[in-house]
Amino acid sequence: MAWRARHYGAVGALAAGMLAWGAHEAWSSRDRALTAPPIVVTQAYDTWADTLTRNEMLADVLERAGVTGREYVAFMKAKQTLNPRRLRPGLVFHVRRVRGTPVADRIGVRTEPDKRIWMKRLGGDSGWREVVEGIPWITERMRTTAVIETNLYDALDRAVPDSFLPSRERVLLAWAIADVYDWEVDFSRDIRPGDNVAVVIERLGSEAGERRFGRILAARVDVAGSPSYAFTFEGHYYDDKGASLRRAFLRAPLQFRRVSSRFGGRYHPVLRRWRAHQGTDYAAAWGTPVRATAAGVVTKAGREGGYGNLIEVRHANGVRTRYGHLSRFAKGLHVGRRVDQGETIGYVGSTGLSTGPHLHYEFLVNGRPTNPQRKDAGAGDPVPRKLKRAFDTWRTQLLAELEPRDQSPPALTASGVAAARD
């Protein structure tokens, strides 16, 4: 299959792949006959792209390609990596058929960013054969910075050009940053206009010019003006002092990606205040999953006055959390049950004294409602002692990339750093 890799390298464009393949085979047979110089002959084949639409199955695509009856059986027998149940709508199949024949002899589909599967008809009674082609992605380390005006999405969306990361990847990057800081920053409440975000990421690029991000290697988020660092190390994120970002309490009972599920949607600040009723209200769509902010034991799960459907969880050190106005409870949730941190315990609703779907969250210390501060999340475990020196070296290196000396103003420097080693 070496020739194919070379060939794709030369062609470079995904859509051209099928055409290129056809051309190659015609070329080979001509070579053997020693008749003519290699010229591109595509007329021998019909090639087309077919998209799997909603409610369609692989069989529908195959039927349009003439792969029915015995051919279908042979096709299904030959497929191994190709999993018909995991094909999602929108997938594009590249089909080739020898002109004048009813059955396709090549069907290709890219099931993963780094994988393309070709099904090849061998002819006669030989059936089909599956060939899996790897698509190489080149990793680069890059830094980007953004200033938050309304929210994290908008900030990244404005700061990062398409040539650096396409729109969908920018959304995923915002989610990923929020995940890294899940114990540290509530991006719907803690951030103020003018706060900065800087990240060093692995940016992956394919030969076809596609772009996506890999890991977040380092980040700095200014939370209400004060910096909070994150450095990946041995599968965890640590701050600049080597304390794990993972804490006893999550910063928010709703996942950021759930609160701001509409891409680029603005967060409405109306409900985000700590109010006289001693809780924090989160506006969120009906049915949004609510998670326990820390491990604990359920002490209430039922109807309770103005709270509507309420869950109360008891945690270590005299802390309790309450989640009100729920539309329903998670399956199997009952008083006395242990819950893990991040576990879905219920769903946003508008039961009790509530004018619209939102979550009422309370954080009680020794029975007293408290506005949870970042310090209340608990202390993170330090980097294991024997790895401390390795971490320090790694952090110093990443910090230099995150905050270069000749720093340009915090608009955007989506310029490449060095090709990744790692």
Ligand SMILES: [Zn+2]
């Ligand atoms: Zn409330």
